[in-house]
Amino acid sequence: MSDIAPARIPHKRRYLMCRPEHYTVSYSINPWMEPANPTDTAKAIAQWQRLYDTYVELGHEVELIDPLEGYPDMVYTANGGFLIDGIAYGPEFRYVERQGEAPAFIDWFRANGYDTRAPEEVNEGEGDFLLAGDVVLAGTGFRSTGDSHGEVARIFGREVVSLTLVDPRFYHLDTALAVLDPVVEPGAEPGVAYLPHAFDEASRAELERRFPNAILVSDEDGAVFGLNSASDGYNVIISPRAKGFEVQLRERGYNPILVDLSELLLGGGGIKCCTLELRGAAGAGEETA
Numbered sequence: 001m002s003d004i005a006p007a008r009i010p011h012k013r014r015y016l017m018c019r020p021e022h023y024t025v026s027y028s029i030n031p032w033m034e035p036a037n038p039t040d041t042a043k044a045i046a047q048w049q050r051l052y053d054t055y056v057e058l059g060h061e062v063e064l065i066d067p068l069e070g071y072p073d074m075v076y077t078a079n080g081g082f083l084i085d086g087i088a089y090g091p092e093f094r095y096v097e098r099q100g101e102a103p104a105f106i107d108w109f110r111a112n113g114y115d116t117r118a119p120e121e122v123n124e125g126e127g128d129f130l131l132a133g134d135v136v137l138a139g140t141g142f143r144s145t146g147d148s149h150g151e152v153a154r155i156f157g158r159e160v161v162s163l164t165l166v167d168p169r170f171y172h173l174d175t176a177l178a179v180l181d182p183v184v185e186p187g188a189e190p191g192v193a194y195l196p197h198a199f200d201e202a203s204r205a206e207l208e209r210r211f212p213n214a215i216l217v218s219d220e221d222g223a224v225f226g227l228n229s230a231s232d233g234y235n236v237i238i239s240p241r242a243k244g245f246e247v248q249l250r251e252r253g254y255n256p257i258l259v260d261l262s263e264l265l266l267g268g269g270g271i272k273c274c275t276l277e278l279r280g281a282a283g284a285g286e287e288t289a
């Protein structure tokens with residue numbers, strides 16, 4: 001890396017979000033969720049709105065899916081699917097509490113013209129699948145199964161790199177790793193940031209080999225969900241609590257923008273969890289499939 005940070009270019013993104021109208025913490029499926037602690041739905045909505053408005057101000061397109069009553073976690077749309085080139089791979093949630101969300105996401109993809117594939121394997125969408133350049137980084141250990149990694153490889157015809165998560169606080173890949181460059185030249189190393197301790201040794205070695213220039217974040221920044229961020233290649237929306245990561249991003253020429261989702265962290269989710277990327281024009285999948 002040179003001392004001079006490279007010029008970063010923002011790329012327009014298309015996202016799917018879900019207003020947290022029914023948000024609360026009424027069950028616990030990850031170590032962050034404490035049903036005994038009160039939640040404030042109005043505050044969750046206000047914080048979520050800030051994130052929505054930030055995306056719109058940056059020129060991104062944001063689609064909305066209707067929230068379902070009785071599904072307080074539906075705000076975390078990243079788990080609702082994984083999309084590349086107009087093909088939408090549907091979710092199959094690990095826990096019964098979220099399973100009713102799957103048909104709603106699949107219906108939304110169909111209604112919006114995506115070439116929609118119902119899954120056979122347990123997987124939690126972009127929570128565990130992140131596109132980095134032309135390979136798919138895939139998390140397992142807590143939610144999505146190793147078999148879902150094979151299913152993704154078959155459906156998208158891409159190389160899938162399996163990574164094993166070992167710390168229950170970082171139960172989805174998007175809590176432990178962020179892709180900073182959504183668009184890169186073929187063969188170029190995309191910017192990524194990750195929390196080394198969240199992965200087993202073999203996965204860490206694989207990450208070091210593939211991403212020698214990655215940003216390694218501190219345990220402190222990881223623990224406030226600093227990595228659960230959304231980047232357009234220049235602007236990176238992060239938690240205001242991830243102080244060290246903010247500095248690391250600036251040093252590399254990114255523009256960190258701080259958005260606080262403290263209320264949604266009570267459910268074990270952050271910025272990326274509330275954001276599903278819709279890659280490829282709807283209808284494109286049918287032509288190329």
Ligand code: ARG
Nearest residue numbers: 030076078127172267269273
């Ligand atoms: N309460 C949700 C769950 O445990 C939070 C999901 C967070 N989503 C994410 N993409 N990391 O399923």
